[in-house]
Amino acid sequence: MAGNSSRKGALRRPGSKKGATVGTGGQSRKRLEGKGPTPKAAEREYHPAARRARSAAKTGGSQQRPAGTGGNRSQQKRSSSSSSSEMVAGRNPVVEALRAGVPAKVLYVAARIDSDDRVREAIKTAADAGLPLMEASRTDLDRLTGGAVHQGLALQVPAYDYSHPDDLLEAAARSGRPPLLVVLDGVTDPRNLGAVVRSVAAFGGHGVIVPERRSAGMTATAWKTSAGAAARTPVARTSNVNRAIESLKAAGCFVVGLDAGGDVSLPGLDLATGPLVLVAGAEGKGLSRLVRENCDAIASIPMIGGTESLNASVAMGVALYEVSRLRAE
Numbered sequence: 390m391a392g393n394s395s396r397k398g399a400l401r402r403p404g405s406k407k408g409a410t411v412g413t414g415g416q417s418r419k420r421l422e423g424k425g426p427t428p429k430a431a432e433r434e435y436h437p438a439a440r441r442a443r444s445a446a447k448t449g450g451s452q453q454r455p456a457g458t459g460g461n462r463s464q465q466k467r468s469s470s471s472s473s474s475e476m477v478a479g480r481n482p483v484v485e486a487l488r489a490g491v492p493a494k495v496l497y498v499a500a501r502i503d504s505d506d507r508v509r510e511a512i513k514t515a516a517d518a519g520l521p522l523m524e525a526s527r528t529d530l531d532r533l534t535g536g537a538v539h540q541g542l543a544l545q546v547p548a549y550d551y552s553h554p555d556d557l558l559e560a561a562a563r564s565g566r567p568p569l570l571v572v573l574d575g576v577t578d579p580r581n582l583g584a585v586v587r588s589v590a591a592f593g594g595h596g597v598i599v600p601e602r603r604s605a606g607m608t609a610t611a612w613k614t615s616a617g618a619a620a621r622t623p624v625a626r627t628s629n630v631n632r633a634i635e636s637l638k639a640a641g642c643f644v645v646g647l648d649a650g651g652d653v654s655l656p657g658l659d660l661a662t663g664p665l666v667l668v669a670g671a672e673g674k675g676l677s678r679l680v681r682e683n684c685d686a687i688a689s690i691p692m693i694g695g696t697e698s699l700n701a702s703v704a705m706g707v708a709l710y711e712v713s714r715l716r717a718e
Contacts, residue, residue: 583614651689
C-alpha cells in the first residue's frame, strides 16, 4: 500500500552508507559542502585567460592597452578589414570582374562545364593573370556561392584592405596639393561608391571615407564600377562619420556638404582652392542631421528643369569637376 512505512525497504537502516539518513535534511557530516567562490578566469588552468597569462609571463609580461584608448592606426586599419572573402557568381559577372582587374584569389570552374565564349574568356584571362584555377562540383559551387546562380563559374575576391582616414591626409601632403577628400554619409549602393571612387581619381582627389555600418563597402561590384580606379584611390573606413569630420576640420580642412537646399552655390565656391572635404548623403535621404550641422557650409548644384535632385555619385562627380576647374584657374 502506498505510504505504508512498515513495508520492507521503506526505511533505510541506521548503518547504511547510501547518502544522508532519513530525517537529517542534509545537515549531517554527509551534507553537500560548497567549494568557495568561483576562481578568477586567469586562475583556471584551462581557461583562455589563463593561457594568455602564462604566455605573457613567458614573453616578459607585455602590458595591454586599456580598453577605450582606440589603439594605434595600424590596429584600426587591420580591424576595419573584413576577414571574409566575397564570391562573384555567374558567367557575365565573373567575366566583367576579370576585365575590370578586380583583385581575386581563385577562379572556380564547374566540372564538365558547357563551354562558351564567356567561359573561355574567363579561363584565359585568369590564366594570363596567374590566377589559380580550381575545378569544383556543382554542389561545391552551390555551397561556395550561397546558392546563387553561378552557371558553373565563381570568382573568389579577397576582403578589401581599407585605409585609415589619416592615411589620406598623409597622401595629400606627399602630393604637394591641398587635400581633396570625399565623405559618403550612408551611401548603400556599391555602384555609387565605385562611381565616386572613379570621379575622385579623375579629378585629383586623395581618397574616400565611408562609415563602417549602414554603408556600401568595396565589394566586387564597387571595384567593377570604379573601372580600376580603386587600385589607385584609397578608401578609408571610420566608425563614426561625425568624429571623422571633426578630426578633418581640426587638421585644417573645410567641410562642404552637398544638398539641394544649400546656402551657397557650387559654381565659384570660395573654399575650393583650400583643403577641402566634400560630403554626400544617402540615396533619397540626403545628409543626416548631425552631419549637416557639422559641415562648414552646404552647397547646392544649380539645375534647370523639373529634376529635384541628382544621384549621389553624379552630384559628387559634378562637385569634384567644379573644384578641379577652380583649382586649375
